[in-house]
Amino acid sequence: MDSDWRMVAAFGFTITQQVLLALSTYYIAQAGLALGDGRVEQVFVFVTLFFLLALLGYVASSAASLFTNLASNAAWHRYSFSTLVKSTASLRYASDKNRKAISQWLGGEALSTLGYACEFYIGFVSVSLNVALTLLVFYISIGWQIALVMAASLTVSLLFVIVLRHRIERSAGEMQRRKLEALLTVEWTWGLAMFGSRAMRQQGFSELDDKTGRYFAEVNRYVALEQAVACLPIIVATVSVMLLLEYSSLFTLASMGALVAVLPRSLQVFGSVHALSIYLSQFYLVRAKLRNLEAFSSTLDDYNMSLTSLQAVSVCETDSTRIILPLALIQRLSSPEIGGGRYTVTGKNGSGKSTFLKLIKQGLPDALLMTPDAKFSGKGEGLSTGQLRIQEVENALSSGAPILLLDEWDANLDEDNSNAIDSLLDKAAKQIIIVEVRHVRQGRAVSSL
Incomplete structure (x- = not known):
């Protein structure tokens, strides 16, 4: 995906967007500093730059979304073509079971995984830059204390994710396997429900309920783990910032004015820290799913044709x-x-x-x-x-x-x-x-x- 020109363009617009938003944050902080220092004539200039840069940032965001969608479509097209070429290279794979598995895999897991992977990597870059550049602006405009607290909380989250990496990768494989099983059971259930006896109809729905239940149970376990990873740095950062504001005497009137000016951005960066924590946990999930896509052809049944x-x-x-x-x-x-x-x-x-x-x-x-x-x-x-x-x-x-x-x-x-x-x-x-x-x-x- 990273070699596709559409994906390169999406990364370029994403980086541009975050640089523009960081500059807009910088100028609104400068407006707060100017207001705290009594430089009222400069406030209007800084606020105007804030709005202009924010507008350009959102335009870049829209362009990034467009190219991400194009890259996702192209990735699925390449993968589907490659999988069909491999799976039809020999009549050893010519079975009804393989045909159904390939159809469900390409239309289900591959389509959703590749689409999500493109959005994931763009989002990961976007949120990472958002946090890094916002903390840089905080450091320049307000001081090192809040920037250090945010960075420390993210480090805690990263260490937590590294510890849980293997559990996340196993969860990825289980979710894909159970999803394919559930999808393959749909056709079987339809046949039993439509043409079978009353007992067979009940058996079909019972089997489908069991397969889908196992899939959703695995999804729920992963989501619970993901949210635990995501909430930890927010708790650490919020408590640390509150203690810092309560007991620290390092803030001047001007820096407090800058802090008030960027409060909306502070709340936004808390959300970005939460999102980045989720991205960190999903990084291994997405990587494992993409590996499973690459290995899918090797899982097909191979029949003796000697x-x-x-x-x-x-x-x-x-x-x-x-x-x-x-x-x-x-x-x-x-x-x-x-x-x-x-x-x-x-x-x-x-x-x-x-x-x-x-x-x-x-x-x-x-x-x-x-x-x-x-x-x-x-x-x-x-x-x-x-x-x-x-x-x-x-x-x-x-x-x-x-x-x-x-x-x-x-x-x-x-x-x-x-x-x-x-x-x-x-x-x-x-x-x-x-x-x-x-x-x-x-x-x-x-x-x-």
């Missing part, structure tokens, strides 16, 4: 009914002049028929693999299952792929729709290669090759 697992699979050449060994078909398909033809993959359930199609696709990138989960058309509203399947097959045939691999295209189809697609495939097989796994076995092989 040829040795295909011993129970055979291939039937549809026209001649000859049996062809899987390896022989792969070698035939690798030929530069393969022409057309239609082949049916046979074998018992679990023998590796779908894996065989994936192996062909893995070795021949120009082939098109159509599975029950693969959709090559975004349209289909109002169509029946059969009409939608016909549309999908027509789209696949019109893609120009020289090899079409179909995994149980006839599942859940009536005879008319099945015959219609069968006719389409017979016609297409004169020009391209079609390798299919049938849900309903068609014919019997009588010879071998």
